[in-house]
Amino acid sequence: AQDKLTILGSVPSLGFPFFVHMLNQIKAEAAAQGVNLIESDGQNSAPKQTADIEAALVQKVNAIVISPLDVNALAPAIEEAVKAGVPVVTIDRRVDGVEGILAHVGADNVKGGEAEAQAMVAAFPNGAKLFHLQGQPGAGPAIDRNKGVHNVLDPLKDKYQIVFEQTANFARAEALSVTEAGLAANGKPDAIICANDDMALGAVEACAARNFTDVKIYGFDALPEALVAVRDGKLAGTVEQFPGEQSRTAVQIAVAYARDKTEPKEKLVLLTPIVIGKDNLDKAERLGETK
Amino acid sequence: MPAEALEPSPSPALLAVEGVTKHFAGVTALSDVSLEVRPGEILGLLGENGAGKSTLLNILSGVMPPSSGRIVFDGVEFNPHNPQDAKRLGIVTIYQELSLIPTLTVAENIFIGRAPLGPLGLVSWRKMEEDSRGIIARVGLDLYPATPVSALSVAEQQLVEIARALSLKSRLIIMDEPTSALTETEVQRLMSIMDRLRRDGVAIMFVTHRLEEASAICDRMTVLRDGRLAGHLDREGGPIKLPKIIEKMVGRAASELYARPTQRDVAGDVRLSVRGLRTMRDPQAPHAIVLEGVNLDLKAGEILGVAGLVGSGRTELARAIFGADRIAAGTIMLDGKPIAPASPADAIALGIGLVPEDRKHQAIFAALGILTNFSIASLGRYSNAAGFMAERREREALASYRKTLSIRMASPEQAIEGLSGGNQQKVILARWLARDPKVLIVDEPTRGVDVGAKAEVHQILVHLAARGIAIMMISSELPEVLAVSDRIVTMRRGRITGEMPGIEATEEKLMELMALDQKQEATQ
Amino acid sequence: MTSTTEQAQRGGINVARLLMSFGPLMFLAVLIVVFTVLKPSFIDPINLFNILRQISITGLIALGMTFVILTAGIDLSVGSLLAFCGMVAAVVAKGGTANTLSLSTTGTQGYGWFAALLAAVVVGAVAGGVQGFAITRLKVPPFVVTLGGLTVFRGLTLTISNGGPISGFDASMRWFGTGLIGPVPVPAIIFAIAAILCHIVLRYTRYGRVVYAVGGNAEAARLSGLRVDRILISVYVIVGFFAGLAAFVLSARLNSSEAVAGIGYELTVISAVVIGGTSLFGGIGSVGGTVVGAALIGVLQNGLQFNNVSSYTQSIVIGLILILAVAFDRWLKSRVRR
Amino acid sequence: MTSTTEQAQRGGINVARLLMSFGPLMFLAVLIVVFTVLKPSFIDPINLFNILRQISITGLIALGMTFVILTAGIDLSVGSLLAFCGMVAAVVAKGGTANTLSLSTTGTQGYGWFAALLAAVVVGAVAGGVQGFAITRLKVPPFVVTLGGLTVFRGLTLTISNGGPISGFDASMRWFGTGLIGPVPVPAIIFAIAAILCHIVLRYTRYGRVVYAVGGNAEAARLSGLRVDRILISVYVIVGFFAGLAAFVLSARLNSSEAVAGIGYELTVISAVVIGGTSLFGGIGSVGGTVVGAALIGVLQNGLQFNNVSSYTQSIVIGLILILAVAFDRWLKSRVRR
Ligand SMILES: Nc1ncnc2c1ncn2[C@@H]1O[C@H](COP(=O)(O)OP(=O)(O)OP(=O)(O)O)[C@@H](O)[C@H]1O
Ligand SMILES: Nc1ncnc2c1ncn2[C@@H]1O[C@H](COP(=O)(O)OP(=O)(O)OP(=O)(O)O)[C@@H](O)[C@H]1O
Numbered sequence A: 001a002q003d004k005l006t007i008l009g010s011v012p013s014l015g016f017p018f019f020v021h022m023l024n025q026i027k028a029e030a031a032a033q034g035v036n037l038i039e040s041d042g043q044n045s046a047p048k049q050t051a052d053i054e055a056a057l058v059q060k061v062n063a064i065v066i067s068p069l070d071v072n073a074l075a076p077a078i079e080e081a082v083k084a085g086v087p088v089v090t091i092d093r094r095v096d097g098v099e100g101i102l103a104h105v106g107a108d109n110v111k112g113g114e115a116e117a118q119a120m121v122a123a124f125p126n127g128a129k130l131f132h133l134q135g136q137p138g139a140g141p142a143i144d145r146n147k148g149v150h151n152v153l154d155p156l157k158d159k160y161q162i163v164f165e166q167t168a169n170f171a172r173a174e175a176l177s178v179t180e181a182g183l184a185a186n187g188k189p190d191a192i193i194c195a196n197d198d199m200a201l202g203a204v205e206a207c208a209a210r211n212f213t214d215v216k217i218y219g220f221d222a223l224p225e226a227l228v229a230v231r232d233g234k235l236a237g238t239v240e241q242f243p244g245e246q247s248r249t250a251v252q253i254a255v256a257y258a259r260d261k262t263e264p265k266e267k268l269v270l271l272t273p274i275v276i277g278k279d280n281l282d283k284a285e286r287l288g289e290t291k
Numbered sequence B: 001m002p003a004e005a006l007e008p009s010p011s012p013a014l015l016a017v018e019g020v021t022k023h024f025a026g027v028t029a030l031s032d033v034s035l036e037v038r039p040g041e042i043l044g045l046l047g048e049n050g051a052g053k054s055t056l057l058n059i060l061s062g063v064m065p066p067s068s069g070r071i072v073f074d075g076v077e078f079n080p081h082n083p084q085d086a087k088r089l090g091i092v093t094i095y096q097e098l099s100l101i102p103t104l105t106v107a108e109n110i111f112i113g114r115a116p117l118g119p120l121g122l123v124s125w126r127k128m129e130e131d132s133r134g135i136i137a138r139v140g141l142d143l144y145p146a147t148p149v150s151a152l153s154v155a156e157q158q159l160v161e162i163a164r165a166l167s168l169k170s171r172l173i174i175m176d177e178p179t180s181a182l183t184e185t186e187v188q189r190l191m192s193i194m195d196r197l198r199r200d201g202v203a204i205m206f207v208t209h210r211l212e213e214a215s216a217i218c219d220r221m222t223v224l225r226d227g228r229l230a231g232h233l234d235r236e237g238g239p240i241k242l243p244k245i246i247e248k249m250v251g252r253a254a255s256e257l258y259a260r261p262t263q264r265d266v267a268g269d270v271r272l273s274v275r276g277l278r279t280m281r282d283p284q285a286p287h288a289i290v291l292e293g294v295n296l297d298l299k300a301g302e303i304l305g306v307a308g309l310v311g312s313g314r315t316e317l318a319r320a321i322f323g324a325d326r327i328a329a330g331t332i333m334l335d336g337k338p339i340a341p342a343s344p345a346d347a348i349a350l351g352i353g354l355v356p357e358d359r360k361h362q363a364i365f366a367a368l369g370i371l372t373n374f375s376i377a378s379l380g381r382y383s384n385a386a387g388f389m390a391e392r393r394e395r396e397a398l399a400s401y402r403k404t405l406s407i408r409m410a411s412p413e414q415a416i417e418g419l420s421g422g423n424q425q426k427v428i429l430a431r432w433l434a435r436d437p438k439v440l441i442v443d444e445p446t447r448g449v450d451v452g453a454k455a456e457v458h459q460i461l462v463h464l465a466a467r468g469i470a471i472m473m474i475s476s477e478l479p480e481v482l483a484v485s486d487r488i489v490t491m492r493r494g495r496i497t498g499e500m501p502g503i504e505a506t507e508e509k510l511m512e513l514m515a516l517d518q519k520q521e522a523t524q
Numbered sequence C, D: 001m002t003s004t005t006e007q008a009q010r011g012g013i014n015v016a017r018l019l020m021s022f023g024p025l026m027f028l029a030v031l032i033v034v035f036t037v038l039k040p041s042f043i044d045p046i047n048l049f050n051i052l053r054q055i056s057i058t059g060l061i062a063l064g065m066t067f068v069i070l071t072a073g074i075d076l077s078v079g080s081l082l083a084f085c086g087m088v089a090a091v092v093a094k095g096g097t098a099n100t101l102s103l104s105t106t107g108t109q110g111y112g113w114f115a116a117l118l119a120a121v122v123v124g125a126v127a128g129g130v131q132g133f134a135i136t137r138l139k140v141p142p143f144v145v146t147l148g149g150l151t152v153f154r155g156l157t158l159t160i161s162n163g164g165p166i167s168g169f170d171a172s173m174r175w176f177g178t179g180l181i182g183p184v185p186v187p188a189i190i191f192a193i194a195a196i197l198c199h200i201v202l203r204y205t206r207y208g209r210v211v212y213a214v215g216g217n218a219e220a221a222r223l224s225g226l227r228v229d230r231i232l233i234s235v236y237v238i239v240g241f242f243a244g245l246a247a248f249v250l251s252a253r254l255n256s257s258e259a260v261a262g263i264g265y266e267l268t269v270i271s272a273v274v275i276g277g278t279s280l281f282g283g284i285g286s287v288g289g290t291v292v293g294a295a296l297i298g299v300l301q302n303g304l305q306f307n308n309v310s311s312y313t314q315s316i317v318i319g320l321i322l323i324l325a326v327a328f329d330r331w332l333k334s335r336v337r338r
């Protein structure tokens, strides 16, 4: 080939295994498509992710595949890219209000939260006493997932009481401490809904320490470690958003357009998040990584 | 004319202190003290270490409030809440512990808070530096005004502080031991400035432990003892006599001060020998004095006095031998063996000790207890093989020095910053006495120490020497040098300029040696 | 330290000597050369202006932080205060409640950019003043007060925004973040003007000199009759003001005020100041140093990203280079002879 | 300050006087009473042991940090170093590569808990020593070196773990995190033993004296014959050791070593030390204070969670109470003085 295409792949934070996986998939697909990839780690900071986009524009990348840290704060940078004529495909989180984005591939976090809560409702048709561990206050996915959970549970307030609702900042160690406090204060709940798998695994440890092994704990992200826990019956379920499929699809769309202006078949590819339980483990994208 | 100024004038008091008392936690520093200062007079404030002099002066300058009592300044009740209040009334203070800002230049320190402004209302650095040259010249300093104060010797800092105080508009100048690090020449200059101020109607309160000075310049004296008023002394025709002052201070008749040593037989071998010693020029301080090939012998059992003017390099010499500064050339031999201490730790291990001149920055651990301050250089002696402190032994040792040096303190745990300056100095001396070194270098060992204790320190030095320790004593106080030295060397500009046996030396002869070099240089 | 300070204080500027005597500046120059050689487009004006825009936010706060650190203080609250001021600015700009999440810029019930800016800087300055007050009157160390501030302001921000961002400002406000004057981004111009003003204040006004004095030795400054408490309060007001200004610019740039903005900024900002040669023990430092420190960090991040260095490796390289830059400075200082 | 230090130095313990003279301790007592009144189950042994277990991780590091801060130093790298040591421990415990994600604890190709513990503390101590070396030999301020360390160690951790956690340790290792001796959690016991040892070292040994002296006045310490550089290096070794120990306990407790562990711990740890009365300018402080500081933070967090206070309000309350606790302490001290 003559000049190889170059694309930017940007994820919000490589401190989280979820996005590490996402970037790895972007990398794999880029290699498969035979394009160069500039990697970008937003480091949990909107200005940093913005700066990375700006740097990529200077380098005249041919396309951008990005999972924006924040849909509002990244809008100007994406707008800039669009203005510069660079095709942009967003993954996972959709940026509203910016005209000219090539496509969005994603599974909505609000929908994921709803699915998570519904799985719990299905497990406890007669009502339940709940703990809810939220993500980092103010962070986009934390807001969306929280919204999803409440969308389902708020109308069912009488049956499903959230007796303990705290943030554990998406972190396992904090989830462990917070759950310990919750257990000491409120006794055993029927279920614990967590905004990510790390927190769910922390909650598992806290319950195990008190021998509360029958508490149903729900996670989010379907990380391999969580899938193992689901298999072993420690987690009741985890929300699968197919980040790998999202990423690969996004790269395909972006490269196709950059190569020869192939318009994507759909501007909006929405994958429906599902809850992975013991019975549908095979649906999980990363089952293969669990040895 | 001067006679008129010296007469106790009927003019009303500028400052009246009435029944002032000050308590610190557990200590009463001042108890019901009253005194007066009139315009155009110099009032000496005297007393032993810890008598409460600095406490009183600090109250007057607004540093701390009194526990009770009244102060009247210029006929109006005066309750300063901070130094600014005092300053506004024209009360200017030179504090006992140097209070310059080390990171700023000499010029900036002099113009602190009142930097001269140029056009546009912006600070004019040029004017500031020019003006400060004149101001420091008044006290006989010739420094590059852009030198950071941290690079100055203690004496120079003291002079800068004096110069700054003198450049402020003042009605009352409070001087807390301004001369403790100065040599004769600077002291003389200061005295003549004080005399001029007195004639201009400025009132001065003056604290010193050099009683000759006090006697020479003060119109009246107020003496404190244990925080109480011990009495007032007036100049009646002639200067106030020393024995009278001492009697008031200590409450008994004075023993003789500065007893000349009887010629002792110093037959010891050469313990420390220095040849061709040169020090490195510090790139950060290119104007600093460096040693220019110093040769020196110090015998066991001998006290070697080192005299010199401010900036003559005495401190540099001490630090070089002690491994505190890097050496560029030369050899040092201890007991005939060459040594090359790369750090104070090395020097100490070899048996050399140094009492530094800058107590506040180089010697005391201000917030730590007296016990730790005392034992820090000899921790090995007061701990067991496992590294645990043997506190009982440590306390006993401190207790014995507390007695011999009459250190006034509340308890061994008390933070050393709560001690009076003189008592701090005694603790530092005890630190080195406890190590029992082979060679002890003391740099201004009695800086801020009162008369009685000074005599004790001298006696201790003589005792140590008698036990075979080699002592090098740097002092700016010539009477002290004359009193205890077996042999005296003089320095100037990093060189040794003369030497004589202590028994033959007189102030005049030493001054001549210290200045001799000056003459030679002038002809070069 | 001394030599640069003196030099800086005498105000003479001699590029070669400056380079030779100030390690971080030399490092900065070397980095720029290296990155340009690796990838010539690095030196593109566009990229350089990008870098300028990127450092302007933390740079502005670092200017204020320089005052604080010169007094031997510290302000850990700046990141949270930035978020708080940004949220206040957004509420004012949008004319009301949070959760006004529409990106529409037309529905202007708001009070306009000027009111938003004013609100941000006033709130910042007042918040700083309150912290300064706690430091001087309650005698709580700056570290503790501003650590408290760090969590308090974040909590307040989340409370007023109810966790979410407030987005969508009108074009006049956005200009402050995204506009250009000629080829130069507006945030960079704001930063440059602020830096020059701060330099003049610190170097050529009595106030500035007094800030140095307080940091050099607070007790001596007090004994010299300076109103130490007022001066201390003033520096926290200044850093708060700059946090507010930075918040306004950031919100304008991102077209959004986020509750999670500025997390971890305290360390970036303090690094810029300290790498620039300002001593955490007070009394020594300069605005010029801070600008260099901020630029060094910005260039490093941009340059590594530009060369597609993996993010993990970036962390390692940035950490090492920061240490080396300062070590090199110390080494130069100990060698330079005048 | 002085009074507590002195008291601590005399070693006498008089509960009433201690309470009266040390603000944070009094605050701690008041908080416990308030939380118990609000919800009596707060005082349940289960919950109290929870709190102890929770503070043991940051508490352990805070012990080491006390040494560092006593010398007027600081270590910002502890959070990253914790993650790094934890990852090393995991690699050793699991006997190899990262991405060994099986939760199975039986397939022990690993080297066992002892090797893991040893690896963690040795790596921590060595990393601390390297930083101490940079501080003393390259003359780079501790803030800069350990800030560099903060990013370097995080980068290294992410590199060896490739961003993911390493999970699933065998029961013998997990015991250190989750086990009980009688009713008492093992981490709490480890913390208690470490605290007592540190107290003894600082209070009763030559080495402890020397640490205070170096922090009190480094120049005077040098002129008193102390090997200041060695002592400085040693305190960074100590804090690194404790970061390693804490990492081991944390991994054991979580049954997982995470690349994102310990983010922001530096501030929590330093707060515990500073709230406990240790001066950031060195020379003043005690282990007892640090333990109280850590407990105060732990009780506050747990108590607020216990009452299900919203996380926004929690931030605000925690920030304010930390400031008030220290302010109260200052006020007490200023009264005792007179
Ligand atoms: N901050 C303080 N805290 C506790 N005690 C103090 C404090 N300052 C002074 N003192 C005590 O007050 C007494 C008087 O001290 P002061 O400094 O006034 O003595 P002084 O006469 O100036 O002595 P010197 O000649 O040694 O300077 C001493 O016993 C001292 O220990
Ligand atoms: N950075 C600097 N710039 C200018 N001069 C300096 C600097 N550093 C040191 N000096 C000068 O070097 C000399 C140091 O001399 P030293 O302290 O050894 O003399 P000394 O005879 O002990 O004097 P003193 O009697 O004052 O103690 C002083 O004159 C001091 O001003």
Ligand SMILES: [Mg+2]
Pocket: B053, B054, B055, B096, B176, B420, B421, B422
């Ligand atoms: Mg005194």
Ligand SMILES: [Mg+2]
Pocket: B153, B314, B315, B316, B357, B443
């Ligand atoms: Mg000297």
